[in-house]
Amino acid sequence: MVSLQSKPIIMLVIDTLMDTPLQEAIKGDRAPALKFLMEKGKYFPDVVSPFPTMSVNVDTTILTGTYCNEHRLPGLVWFDSEENRLVNYGTHIRELWKLGISQSLEDILFHMNGSHISKDVKTIHEQIEEQGKKSASINALVYRGNTSHTYKLPRLITWFTSIKKDRPTFAPTVFTYGSLKKISGSNRFQRLWQKFGFNNSFSVQELTHLIETDQLPAFTIVYFPELDQRVHKNGRMDIQGIEKVDRHLQKLLNIYDTWEEAIQHNIWITIGDNGQAWIDSNRKIALIDLRELFGEYNIMKLKKGVQSHDQIVLAVNERMSYVYTLDKEKLSMDELVHVAKNEERIDVIAWKKGSYIEVKAGKEEGELRFRKGGPLIDSYNQSWDIEGNLNLLDMTVKGKSIHYGDYPDALERLYSSLYSHQGDFIIVSAKPGYEFIGEGSPTHVGGASHGGLHKQDSLVPLVVTGTNSQPSYLRMKEIKEWVLSLIG
Template sequence: MLVIDTLMDAPLQEAIKHHQAPAFKFLMENGKYFPNVVSPFPTMSVTVDTTILTGTYCHDHQLPGLVWFNKKENRLINYGSHIRELWKLDLSRSFADILFHMNNDHISKKVKTIHEELEQKGKSSASINALVYRGNTSHYYKLPKLLTWFTSIKEERPTQAAKVFSYGVLKKVGRSVRYQHFWQKFGFNNSFSVQELTYLMNKGQLPPFTIVYFPDLDQSVHKHGRMDVKGIEKVDQQLQKILNVYRSWEDALKNNIWITIGDNGQAWIDSNRKIALIDLREILGSYRIMKLRKGVQPKDQIVLAVNERMAYIYSLDTNTLPIHELVQAVQNDKRIDVIAWKEGSFIKVRSGEQNGELRYSKGGEFMDTYNQSWLIEGDLQLLDMTVHDKQIHYGNYPDALARIYSSLHSHEGNFIIVSAKPGYEFIGEGSPTHVGGASHGGLHQQDSLVPMIVTGTHTAPSYLRLIDLKEWVLSLIV
């Protein structure tokens, strides 16, 4: 399984049309192509990759986003939005979250990853550069000196991962020292991913299941926008190196099932900074917002967890700041297209763009495309849904009801979620910005739809959602 961060259908088709992606074209011509597979919400890689590996949305796997507030520990957790934010939150603690806590503690023990299930069945698996990798085998990192100088992290602490585990320069299977310098993100790049995968291939050591993560396209699309064909061309060159390990590309397909897939899309962002950036500190300026460097203080009322085009907004005390006040505050901004929160057993949805309210809960007379039943009342247009003969049909927000439900039930706390219209993204105290480029995190289909190419099997997942991949993948192996 080759997971290509921010692979999208439109630029892929454009690259193939202009003969810039021969490897992608070869895989498509020799397999099945699914242009619109639904990603979970929020559409951030750590949440998405956890869904791929566990076959669950975040209300089950409990990894709510790249940034979220841990009520039990009374602190904001950030797995790497920007070095500014990590530094303010405490670099040592942030890297401990990324390297140890995310996989070993924060992902629910009630769910099992593909790696864990295969090991229980006596089969091994490999994880190469994947952000989420939890398995049953203990591994130890080899930390770069730069990391030990700036943090208090020690090497004698294990992490639980797949049997074969590669994670940048910190843990590798090959012996090469290429593509691993600090200016190459310590090996968290496509070239290192390819180097590690081809090492296993050349040694004849590929296990029954291997997942490989390709991070580079994400940053390229952030900078150059949704139709970044040049970024696709660079990924294709990496795929060619993998296929060239075999005597012919046709040989590469004979003994392997290849699943080549994106993890999230990206929505375009306006080139005018004042228009593009939704500053939640301004919208909620009349309240006391937690400062990253100080952490939660006694008088603080709000915590912001900004995930690019989506954000969790927490009320630290609903007696003095009830949820409906937060909703009213953000509803005045027309750039926010989805506002949602829990109210008893129901979920309520409003918008800064439209009037009205939608109210829904699990179980009811309405069935959606994915055989999920719902009770729904109110304005369906808020989530661009239509209903015919009790059947729910989704528009701009695929699988919206289940995906919103999952994020609102993913962790403890009193909070609302907000998602931005295409063209805009949220910022907080130290958030990265992508003005004139593209960004993700949101509920919209631009963030949410990814392509998948499958060769070597005529089967497919039960539904075209990333949540449905795990069951299908296991059926191909066991």
């Protein structure tokens, strides 16, 4: 029997794994591997994701143990006021092409991990390796570590962009990033039509190599992207997608003589990264076009970048958006809020006002104001000063205790995104059933989408197998500290 202290930790991040469809898959005997891990361990259905509920923000929170007010990666799309440009890590090829494919790939391959994540925080990879141990990242988009690696860039990229070969990126000792960086030596599952290795089969192949060659480090994070893509298209209850993921997990457990042996030798942490909210099947109802909503103002065009006459920049993160004013003297935050309030499909509008954060909702009466520090304590032992209409964030106060409803950890998550980067902006989040679009945005009509503050976007399951330990709070923010305690 392997001792607890020497057990490698394998964290399987399954993009858009959600509790309700997972329970349905298990009831129908369609997810035997996940059922085994749950029965042999602990199951937590409602772990809170950071806001905005977009993978790069979530993954950075997992790795750093901080929300975006500290790690400084505001979302999949955001406006960099220092460089005066929109940053996009990969919403849709249409948008990346308009912004400039070279700049977009620079941001994805180098800047996101290299300079956009704050140097004031340390990732789990950095801390583990400072202790003299090793860690691994397999196909995770966020991976910052202490070891210099070089991508093997496809000719397609070097021919059509200005990106230079042999530029270093810093990652953990063991590092896989699709076909651009691999450890197994195999050429399977890495073709253009297989997203250059950013697929579940390649993730399994790379982890299998580590297990079979007895090279598992102290901590390994493995990313499974495909369920997210299916749920976007097919909706929240895509059981077949969970069934497909489970087949990959069965392959991993089958490496061992028995599944019992797999959990004797390792600690398995299986977790979703964000949920997805349902999207209406009527296109006219489902899509909130921010270009129309703010149509009386000059909105920055993606291809042209910021021009002297531009007043607004839109950073659309599916069901959440940052809306920036480029000159708050001529176009104030109050004006942006007034326009946003005309749209009844928006359930949260938030912005900074002095030391407070103000919250309103489309077509709803009243206002909520809050700030850090105060007499009220929430379920995460965070203290707040609150006044106004609590219903706007579906909160109740009993005595000195704050209880959250449809918007888990709402105060801290809104605070984090509003203090995540420089600029003058408001945040808008859509009700379930709807998503935002701008210029070239992807759409998920009749399917599902994420990014928003609502619990449908925000709650994911966690399965812990091979240890009786659990995080101090059921939030992504506590995962890093917990994992480090397991490593000892």
